[in-house]
Amino acid sequence: MNLKEEFNEYRSQISDNILAQDNKVTKRIFDLDTYANGNIDITSKEMIGLACSMGLRFDEYVKHHLGKCHETG
Known part of the structure; x- marks a missing residue:
């Protein structure tokens, strides 16, 4: 597994934990x-996500x- 895949898997686990808090x-x-x-x-959505x-x-x-x-410029 490469670094990007590891990061995405880790981020997915964090997302699941955060969303489980309801x-x-x-x-x-x-x-x-x-x-x-x-x-x-x-691009605007990603920038909003970045700010949040x-x-x-x-x-x-x-x-x-x-x-x-x-990626989106």
């Missing part, structure tokens, strides 16, 4: 792609959204 605000942040689908472009991750100090998600922001 926090409405956190779930809304995680569901941004679903409820903003078609209304916000992907930074504010919540979710380092793994900061890394994830930085990568996605870079």
